[in-house]
Amino acid sequence: MLPTASQNRMEMVIREQILPVLAPVIRHLISRSPRPLQLALEEIRIRQGKPLQVYTHQGDYYLDPEGQPIRLDHKAYRVTQEEVSQTIQLLTRSSLYALEEELRRGYLTIAGGHRVGLAGRTVLSSEGFVQTMKDITHLNIRIAREVPGVADSIKQHLINPAGYKLYNALIISPPQCGKTTLLRDIARQVSDGLLHPNLPGQKVGIVDERSELAGCVNGIPQHAVGSRTDVLDACPKAEGMLMMIRSMSPQLLITDEIGREADRDAILEAVHAGVAVIASAHGHNMAEVKKRPAIRSLIEEQVFSRYLVLSRRLGPVTLEAVYDKHGQCLHRREGRAEWSS
Template sequence: METILAVLPKSISTEFEKIPAHEAQRAEELRIRVGRPLEVIIGGRPTFLPYLVSAADAEQLLGHLSRFSMYTLEEELKRGYVTIAGGHRVGLAGKVILENGMVKAIREVASFNIRIAKQKIGSADKLLPFLYDREWHHTMIIGAPQTGKTTLLRDIARMISSGSAKDSLLPHKVGIVDERSEIAGCVNGVPQLQFGPRVDILDSCPKAEGMMMLIRSMSPDVLVADEIGRAEDTSAVLEAVNAGIKLMITTHGRSLAEVKRRPHIGKILEQDIFSRYILLSIQDGERFCQVLDSSGNMIHSGKSVMACLRSSEL
């Protein structure tokens, strides 16, 4: 949190520090909108603080993010987000500038969404018996936003790269395509979050291109990517499978049936690639997990798998 507080205008950080410590630790997002009250997402629910954000606040925050040189944010302003030390991602919204029909930059930034990166070491440990059986299963993690998909994917990558002496599991080579700098939270190419020794990361790289690049150049045993779903992702996924590489990916959805109805994901699932599906959900503020086999049959469900995930907000 020190990293986040350091980039906030003093007026905003002061308000944030008024939140009780046990609540602040559970914060997932901090939303800053000019002319509107500060919003903090805690446990998936919005809390509004009694402070109206000014244009001066927005200008000062953008100055801190760019270190008062907008030129340094040129690429980030095309993508609509900035990743800061600690792996926290700051989404941006405002007036979009186009060039030849393409987004050139965002100017007059009036909305910021600071997504607080949290690494829950060990959150994937209880899933190991379902994900590994002499070799890693092709696995798809399915869930709605803020159900913990990226947190779980991140820890699976750590677990694969680190191995486990206790479980007689050797470390495997992991290639991560981190299109939005969310999985590893790289700053200047260096991951800000903890991984094992056998991980290679392509930061800020489109997933389809990144997967092909890693296949050709880094020979990973397992490929990790977040939020698969575009048409170009399909061929990259099939290429990886045909090259004998295992996949650990996430996609948005509330059920396997819903995901199958998505046109591009549906084409991938028709190939019967995945032997494990992990469904994440939130019910009455609690996080739950179901593990399905290749046929969609439930092989585990309940709080036992999610116990470590529920101990803090993801």
């Protein structure tokens, strides 16, 4: 069970940030759902004409007309077109088409740093690029969680004891294993000088292409990312890293989900400039990320001194293995246990 402080914080998030942006009927169903489910919410899936669905760390459920979680979709409450429209109006404060850039990216970030994925019919420019989105019929509200201290269990793997300097590190993780939450807490602890007694607070630069790490709204971070942290929001990773190096003189750069050649080049530029880099990449293990040419190149050049592999076997941010720059395994979790609430 979550500690009381975490429970109270999550209750506040649901009550003040999530329920107000839902159509009245959907709001009623979520508010009537069992308290343990509300505390564990990770996603709310709203699809026109489809069952109302929620995701938690224990799996996905449909909600019935009384707000109770069930596994059978034919007994679930089905979302209407009006409820999708009402939710969009509440999310956007009735100014959807003023949010052209957000529609082009396919998601919105709302107060609290929660991200809302959008799907529907896209409108293409004459060059074939997505220009905007209309007839939105699918919404995915991803509930952002701050977990102060989540980096405590891994921070010994981020510091070189010879001189107490930060390692360049790559966090490898499948989706929904907590890598963004972990990066956020690493930023906070490094920025505020909490990572190690012999490592004073550092200037941290976050390049937040998807507005998930800092959860900025109007440029203001909604999450605690540290007092010495600067954020480039909604900026492509490669370009943002170079901008940070030129303009903000960070000691640590943090970014999420690298994988393109441009990302590799920017990371090399940062490391050669003496800036530490902690990033993440999608993958279940080292072998998987090595299949991506840009990451394989970084591995072969031994840019990263530590590789941390995450899963959610024991819940989000389960550290499965740690490797050094030579590919030598320094830590491996043994056994298997299921998540329990």
